[in-house]
Amino acid sequence: MKEQPSQSLPANAYLNLDPRTKLFLLLIISTIMISGEIRGMALYARLVLAAIPFVLLILGRRAKAAAIYAILFAAAWLAEAFLIYNTKGIANIVIVMLSGLISRFVPCVIMGYYTISTTRVSEFLAAMERMRFPRNITIPIAVMFRFFPTIAEESHSIDNAMKMRGIGARSFVGNPAVALEYRLVPLLMSVVKIGDELSASALTRGLGGPEKRTNVCKIGFGAWDATFASLAVSAAVFYFVSLGG
Amino acid sequence: MSNKLNTKDLINIGIFTAIYFAVFYVTGMIGYIPICEVLVPLLLPLVTGIPFMLFLTKIDKFGMVTIMGIIVSLILFATGHSWLVMAVGIPCAVIADLILKSGEYKSWRKIIVGFCIFSEWIMGAMLPMWIMRDAYFDRIRAGYGDEYTDTLMSLMSGWMIAVMALMVVVGGIAGAYIGRSTLKRHFERAGIA
Numbered sequence: 001m002k003e004q005p006s007q008s009l010p011a012n013a014y015l016n017l018d019p020r021t022k023l024f025l026l027l028i029i030s031t032i033m034i035s036g037e038i039r040g041m042a043l044y045a046r047l048v049l050a051a052i053p054f055v056l057l058i059l060g061r062r063a064k065a066a067a068i069y070a071i072l073f074a075a076a077w078l079a080e081a082f083l084i085y086n087t088k089g090i091a092n093i094v095i096v097m098l099s100g101l102i103s104r105f106v107p108c109v110i111m112g113y114y115t116i117s118t119t120r121v122s123e124f125l126a127a128m129e130r131m132r133f134p135r136n137i138t139i140p141i142a143v144m145f146r147f148f149p150t151i152a153e154e155s156h157s158i159d160n161a162m163k164m165r166g167i168g169a170r171s172f173v174g175n176p177a178v179a180l181e182y183r184l185v186p187l188l189m190s191v192v193k194i195g196d197e198l199s200a201s202a203l204t205r206g207l208g209g210p211e212k213r214t215n216v217c218k219i220g221f222g223a224w225d226a227t228f229a230s231l232a233v234s235a236a237v238f239y240f241v242s243l244g245g
Numbered sequence: 246m247s248n249k250l251n252t253k254d255l256i257n258i259g260i261f262t263a264i265y266f267a268v269f270y271v272t273g274m275i276g277y278i279p280i281c282e283v284l285v286p287l288l289l290p291l292v293t294g295i296p297f298m299l300f301l302t303k304i305d306k307f308g309m310v311t312i313m314g315i316i317v318s319l320i321l322f323a324t325g326h327s328w329l330v331m332a333v334g335i336p337c338a339v340i341a342d343l344i345l346k347s348g349e350y351k352s353w354r355k356i357i358v359g360f361c362i363f364s365e366w367i368m369g370a371m372l373p374m375w376i377m378r379d380a381y382f383d384r385i386r387a388g389y390g391d392e393y394t395d396t397l398m399s400l401m402s403g404w405m406i407a408v409m410a411l412m413v414v415v416g417g418i419a420g421a422y423i424g425r426s427t428l429k430r431h432f433e434r435a436g437i438a
Contacts, residue, residue, distance in 0.1 A: 027323050034326075096393050136250060136308070140316055143259025144266070151267050180423075184295050185431050188264065192299070192437055195260040199253045208252035 015059040019127035021225040022115040025052060028232045030108040032239055045239035050103075052232060053111040060118050069110045076102035116145050126215040139207070143198070147191065154190050158183060250308050261300040262313045266320065268293050283400060286371070287412040290364035294420025295427050297360055299437070302428070307346045310363060314338020318366060326370050327377070333369025337362055353425075361417030368410055374401045 017025075029049050050073055057066035079099035121142050128138040162168070162182065206213075272288050304310070318334030341363035348355030373381045386394040 023323075030323060092392055136255060136312055137315065137319075139252065139255040140259035140262055140312060143256050144263040144316070147260055147263035148267065151263060180292060180295070181427060184268070185427060188296060188299055189432070189435060189437060191260060191264060195256060198260075199256045202256060203252060 015056075015224055016118060017056075017228065018219050018221050018225050019115075019119045019124050020131065020219075021221065021229055022111075022119060023127075024229060025056075025232050026108070026111045026115055028236050029053065029111050032236055033107045034104050041242035042239050045235040045242065048235040049232065050107045052228060053107055053114055056114050056228075057110070060114065062114075062117075065110070065113070069106065072102055072106055075099075076106070116148065119145075120217065121146055122215055123217040123219055125213070126217050126219050129213070129215075130219070143195075146198070147195070150194060151187065151191060154187055154194075155183070158186050161186075248306055250306060250312075254304075254306065254309060255312075257300075257303045258309050258312050258316075261296060261303070262316050264296045265293055265300075265313065266317060268296060269317075282397065283405070283409070286367050286409045287416040289367050290360065290413055290416035290420040291423070292420065293364070294360070294417075294422075294424035296424075297363070298356075298421065298424030298428050299432060301345070301350050301356060302432075304345075304350045307342060310342040310345060310359070311335075311338045314341070314363060314366060318369065321370060327373050329372045329376065330366070330369035333372065334366035337366045337369075357418055357421045360421050361414045364413050364417045364420075365410065367413060368406075371409060372406075375403065375406050 029052065032049055033046060054066050054070055054073075057063070057069065076099040079095055080103055083095050083099070124142055124145070125138060128141075167182065202208075269289060269292075272292050273285060275284065275288065300309075300313070314334055314337060318331045318338075321330045321334070322328065341359040344355050344362065345359040348359075350356070382394055382398055385397065
């Protein structure tokens, strides 16, 4: 996860979906996975939806992420199926928390990771423009996605720098406000500076121009988009029908 | 100076929304520890005070706070929260923006009020616990088991909604002061604010 995701795309990915399809999948997966109904037949719909990011990761040649995801999810799923109703007290709460968190949120996080890491910023902008989203919303969102990896990276470096000076988590136990300051202040400083540079570079490349932007990215729906979208929709319909019935 | 947002403003919104969201996300994780769920409304504005105050120094036009609010609620909606988060979040952002604008984004009193109102969007994420109470807790019971649900339900009685809204205000005021003092101590000296 160290690479600059939104900048580079593995040229050898077997498949690249349209950004709109990815967002649509993300919306469906997160709506249903987080709502977390596990009674009866709805379970199968959830399994299908959880499998989608896994398949996409494999097709996008991210086998390692796919494997980690599969192991985490399977463990949480088994814990939910067998352990929750057989334990009590603290153990129950811990298991419920962990497995609930993983089986609900990890599929969405993984789908989000896939979406961000396989979509170039200009692809995203092109797709949003086709959907007639106003620029005032799309540009900040694009910048935001571009910045998440940067924030993670900078935050990691700050962590390292603090460790090197012997300021670890232990120094903050009695003093959480200081922890906030030590982490946030340098992070904000560097991110704001990087942002200024980004603004300059985007402006010289004509982002602020009054003309309608053209885009070299080819986006459009193909057979794979239809396959994944209809799979997700049918799982969602099945999910809601099985809850109603 | 034109009143239309230019590209630099839009990029600034993006940067600060990213930071705001990252900080919020880390704080939100605390909410999954069973009892700590009630603390999120207090912690959120407390922790996001620093980035928000820095964001305000970059603003001189109406619209930037609104757009930040729209994006935050859009993303929360896209990641599985109910539509209520948008129904509460977007009006909050607009009102906050109007108040901040009336003080030209500099009046300290209006900044405090505006920041508190902006932060109230978190109530939109928590409202389902009351408005759709039965459906919400049924779902939690099915997924999380009885013990967790009962703990949460006993905690989330009707009057908690007012307490939580108030916690946002308390957190907001404290967050604004923390933000301002940090701004003075670090960012102004470094020439960033």
